[in-house]
Amino acid sequence: MNGMKTAIGLMSGTSMDGIDVALLATDGEAMVERGAFLGVPYDPSFRDRLKLALEQAKEIRVRTERPGDLAATERELTLRHAEAVRLFLERNGLKAADIDVIGFHxxxxxxxxxxxxxVQIGDGNLLANEIGIPVVYDMRAKDMEHGGQGAPLVPxxxxxxxxxxxxxxAPVCFVNIGGISNLTFIGRDGTILAYDSGPGNTLIDQWVEAHxxxxxxxxxxxxxxxxIxxxxxxxxxxxxxxxxxxxxSLDRNDFLPPKGxxxxxxxGARTLAYVAAAAILKSASHLPERPALYIICGGGRLNRVLMGDxxxxxxxQNARVIAAEEAGLDGDAMEAExxxxxxxRSLKNLPLTFPGTTGVAAPVTGGVLARP
Structure with a gap:
């Protein structure tokens, strides 16, 4: 099809549980053909390194700074993404030459x-050289330079x-329940509004890990x-x-876990599941119209207590709630897709963010292109 490109998306989210790899053929506009998906979990020791990275990053005042051993963690994170791409290509009978671009979060x-x-750690140039595929990375920064919140970008x-x-x-509301939850409202007239809606899995994860x-x-x-x-x-x-x-938009440290x-x-787990659900509805009250359908993506859709709440x-409010799969989508793959x-869209210089999604002054593109 005219203008179609084959792309791989890589996502390591706020839950810090691993790397999601997804294949997509798209023109960057309305044409979307979803492909294969692979989740590559982090081992516990590397998850601990990422937790330490969050602490070290608190010292950053200029986004290029890498205090402590953050630079070494960034390099290892990038190499793990390269290995995830190699594994994905191998499992799906693909070669680097089959892929036009990689989107690296x-x-x-x-x-x-x-x-x-x-600050998103991840070396786009290193990744491009490792796998021999052009990489678009650092997609949030330009939005902030133009007065936006830098999130969410998925809308x-x-x-x-x-x-x-x-x-x-209609209206439809997509909700991604990751570490932080966010929602995207699509109005009857095509209006897009989006914002972070509150704590998702992070508080629950921190609670059960601690206890x-x-x-x-x-x-x-x-x-x-x-x-509750x-x-x-x-x-x-x-x-x-x-x-x-x-x-x-929220940082995962904006809501802290309960004291023991x-x-x-x-x-505690029951209460935090309820909080995650109620936070979505409280945040949805700021929308111009009540959604008729909520489509739930991300790991939180697998928590049956949260979904029940x-x-x-x-x-x-006379609204339905369904998991992404009930809509014919893949709730695990969506962010990577x-x-x-x-x-x-970045390659085509199309907007990634809009006033109704990040508060940016006008629609703006973003991302940095690294060629191997």
Missing amino acids: GQTVLHRPDEALT AYHAALAQGLATED AGIPYDQGGMIASEGG VAALAERYLSNPFFSAETRR SEAELAD LAALAGK AWAYLAV
Whole structure:
């Protein structure tokens, strides 16, 4: 097809659980053909290094700074992405020459939109040289240079997907429940609005890791054994973030996990699952119209307790909640697919962000192209 490019998207999200690799053929506009997907988990020792990177990054004042051993972590992260690409190509019978471009997110280690500062570690030039494919990286910075929040970037892809949905429900709201949750509203007239909606999996993950020594609450099993601690839930949901007139993007440290004395293990997990669900509906109250359909992506859709709470809360507003798979999409692959899509848009100098998504003054493209 005219203008179609084959792209791979790479995402390492705020949950820091691994690298998502997705294949996409797209013109960077309405034409989208979704391909294969691969998740490559991080081992516990490297997850610990990324946690340390978050601490070291707090010292950054200029986004090129790499305090402590952050430069070494950045190099290893990049090489792990290169290996993930090689594995993906091998498993899918592809060669580097089959791929036009790679969209490389890197790992966010610092995001301070109020200071116009965002840092994603990941060396685009090193990655391009390692795998022999052009790489578009650092896609958030230009948005911030033009007055935007630098997030979220996935809404441009959500809008493309919405055009192909076989549903009469409108308006539609895509919700990605990763470490931080974000939503994309697509109005009846095609209006796109998007913003971070609150804590997603991060608080739950930190809670169960601290109290049970496991990285996450698989399927919401721990939460299913507990009850909601009302005072704890209210403390989170009364955060000024939810009532502020201006929507802003979040850093994973903007909401801190409960103190150990505030709940038992199961009650804490149950409460934080409810908080993650309620945060989405509270944030959706700032939209110009109530969504009729919520399509849930990201790891949070696998937590049945969280999804149950979300369905119950949305049901009170006569809205449906479905997982991405029920809409014919892949909730694990969507963010990585988006980065492939955005890389193609970057190559074509098309906007990645819009006033209604990041608060940027006018639609703006972004990204840096690295050639092997």
